[in-house]
Amino acid sequence: MPNPSDSWFTSKIRTDTFFPIPYQKALSLHCDEAVANNLLLIGDRVVKCDPYQEGEGGFGYSNTPSCETADLRNWRDDVGSGVLVPITLIMEPIQIKTTTTPGSNELLSILLYTFTSKISVRFTDPMQYWVTSCTTDWVDFTCDALDDNDIRIWTFSRDINTSIKITCNEKVVVDFDKEFGDQDEYGTCKSDWFSEQDEDKFWIDPETTVSGYSLKADLTSWRVPDKVTNAKKMNLEKYPLQFKTDSALGSNASVGLIFENGRGDTNQFRLMVEFKDEAKYLFEMCSYNEKELDLAQCYAVNGKQDEIIWTMERFENTVLVFCNGVQIIDYEELAGERDPADECDPWSLSYARRLRFESTDDATTDYRFMPKSCDSIPADWTGVTPPPELPVTDGTVLRLSCVSDEEVVAVSRVVTCNPRYPEGFQYQAKPVCIRADGEVTLEPKSPIIKHDLTNSILITCRYFGLKEPDEVKWYKGSETEDNIIAPEKYTTESFDSDTYKQNSVLKLENISVVDSGGYICKWIRTSSNVDDVSETMTIHVRTLQMTQEAKSYSTDGSINLECAYSGKSQGSLKWFHKSDEILTGGKNEFKNNEQKFTLDMKDVSVELNAGKYKCVWSDDWSDNDGDRIEAETEVVVRTGVIVSDLSNDGQPYKYVEGEILELQCQFEGDIEPKAVVWQNGGSDINIDGVTNIIFN
Structure with missing residues (x-):
């Protein structure tokens, strides 16, 4: 079969097979100088010579x-698989996404440099x-x-x-430098x-079964x-260099970049x-003396006095340097200031192919090779919806809209x-x-509920x-x-014309229940001929206290507690x-006196009620989600009971003069008593040799 020069077999597609070829001969295709020309083969990589197929040029293929x-x-x-991917790993790390489950024994195989490096x-x-x-x-x-779909991204x-x-x-799987x-x-x-x-070459190995x-x-x-x-390969025309610094003026930090042409x-x-x-x-080889840099225009872009993204890119026959998007150095202009016989040649730097960071560089924090596209909008563009055209290439104009x-x-807007x-x-x-009519928000959100009177609001x-x-x-x-609140109780910032925001902060000190209620914040816009806007904050100040101390005592067989609520x-x-x-019910009795709540309990015991x-x-x-407020106390129960003569089975007993009366005092409580005192008719009983305490 002759060379199909008039078919899809264009000058960009190549095969290592010589023509003419026999019927059913399989051809493996690739793009001519794929890496150098950034070409990617799409469709079938392997085709067969078959004049009887409907495919163009007498070849059989699916895509x-x-x-x-x-x-x-x-x-x-x-x-x-087998398609050469035009990337340079040092500038373009390649990522592969798989959904294969461990245990399936499937294989993902990558070829780098040659078909033997796997x-x-x-x-x-x-x-x-x-x-x-x-x-x-x-x-x-x-x-x-x-996630549950077994997604893994390999870089x-x-x-x-x-x-x-x-x-x-x-997560690092293998670092060649550390492992080998x-x-x-x-x-x-x-x-x-x-x-x-000289160049990275990347294929998906045909042996891949994933x-x-x-x-x-x-x-x-x-x-x-x-x-x-070790120097990093680079191409300032295809992949402009970007690096970050976070050094402020006066820090004496420095950037040191060395460019080699190989x-x-x-x-x-x-x-x-x-x-x-x-x-x-x-810029050595173009200037022997340091030149001043006006970084004020760079800092003005993002309003920060120490954060800069620097960009170096080749443009026509020169190299341009930007700081936060502002051009500050033109290498061709520097070269024009020098004698033509000097080595300051803009084309030399333009074709520099390697980059090194000096060991003394203590200002550069990160670097990358600049993408030529915009994939997403920043998250802090308040309320802006991502344009459907994304991603777009460098220089594309976008029209924005709101969510x-x-x-x-x-x-x-553009x-x-x-x-x-x-x-x-x-x-x-x-x-x-x-919002066209403006809006007001409060922080924290309404309502505010306070139980602690010691803090301000x-x-x-x-x-x-x-x-x-x-x-x-x-x-x-x-x-x-x-009902206007005195101005000394709040502070108001100036209107920010960049963000269209203004804040006012109200401070309430020495708060009490009387501070409960609605607080209205109203922005007056009379001079702008637009309606005023306002928002209301509701505040609830509530307290609940136990009248008793943190620990209280019951010594008479009853418990009496009181909680005082204010709100x-x-x-x-x-x-x-x-x-x-x-x-409620039984021996527990509740009483409600306005904002006071009482609990009365009788016939209490240590075992059941302490x-x-x-x-x-x-x-x-x-x-x-209802509001809850609580107070508590620890109740210690102590009881004392006189027990009659046990020999009479606890029944009333009539004593005749001269007989022995035996009584027992039984104590229950949290501590051991130090002494006991007996009384008769409210008076202490004296120990006179006739009346004896035989059990304590």
Whole structure:
């Protein structure tokens, strides 16, 4: 069969087979220079020569093969096994999502660099991994699924040129540098995996049996710089460099980046930024002296005096440096200031292919290679609904809308995707959705219930609206002049024109029951010709106290307790002994005197009635969310009983003068008595030799 030059077999698709080919010959396809041109093969990778098939060009296939520009920002399930994925692990960690259950014995196998360098994961129980040339047997590991669907996300990354790391749901499965770094320097593990590669090549091994997998490139994750001697591959045109600093002016921290073009250490470029009292930078080979940097415009973007996202990217024949999206350095302009014979060549830096962080760099906290897209909007864009077009590419203009139909976007209704900015979007003011008529919220939420009179009450009234209010007024009870709260009891902040918010805080001190009621916060907007807005906070101050001390005593066979309730809301009270509710009837008698509740008990005993008593008040016993307030006391019961002559079986006994009278006093209580006193008719009985105490 001849070469099908006029069919889907375009100049981008290649095969290693020479034409013409015989009938039913199978061809394995790939994209021409896939990594260099960022091409991804979609459709069938293997086709057969078959002039009788309906497929184009005399080939049989199920899905039309084509080479497309790889878009790996989102999960793709159409990348078949054996297809070369155009990624560079140092800049684009690859992620694979599986839903395979451990114990199924299915296999996920990855090929890197060549068809002989293989990393395999076997879904046994426990799961196992195997690395060609480095492991002699399968190695057990565990990785919990993200949910009941057995979702696991595997990430393959390379932090430095000679170290590959594999994680499962962000848990490290194998770090090549730690696991295999101490193997024989001349062994095959070192030569296969630790030698520097010009390009990463990534395939799903055709031996893979896992079904339903999908993959994408992790373009947006920030990484901590390792600051080692190994350089990281980079391409400032395709993947602009971003790094974060959190150093304030005067901290004397510094950024140190070295760029190599791969032709030896003599062709290096160094960018240094120092956070002295005034920021300075130095681009070696283009300037011998430090130059001042005006960081005020960078800090103004997010209003913070120490957080900056720096971006370096190649643009035409120069390299531009941005801070929080603001351009501050143009490498071509620096080169133009130098003698053409000097080594300050903008094209040299533009084609720099390696990056190193200096060990003295103590300002850079994170780095990544900038994504060329915007995948989501920031969470603090209040009330803004994510546009349906997301994700969008760099430079795309988006029109925003609000989640609620009652709200409108106050500012920056239109934003531009710009990953150089801290939030990934460029706008004049932070987008925020506001009700057209404004709104007021209170913190904490109403009602406030206080049982403790020792603490003060703080109420924050937040205004949120397009128009700045003229003033705020606080009322108690109703909006009349007699009920206005004195201004010295609250403080009001200035209106924030960036967030369209204003706060007023009311403070109530030395609170009591009389502070119960409704408190109205009203924002006056007369000058704006719009209606005033207000919100009401309800406060309940309630107390409940046991009249008795924390420990009380019963010595006369009765228990008498009293609980005093104070509050403006009606409710009811229940009594509890230990954890049991005391029911009405029997020898328990309840009395209610206005806001006082009493409990009277007679004929009490140590065994049945001693212990903890609690009164509990509630405004609604039928609702578990009803307010509850309680007080308690510990009741100690002590009793004393005179027992008659036991020889008469406890019956009344008539004594004749001269006979012996024997009586017994029986005590029950929590302590041992120190002495006993006998009385007759209210007078102590003297021990005169005739009357004797024979039992105590």
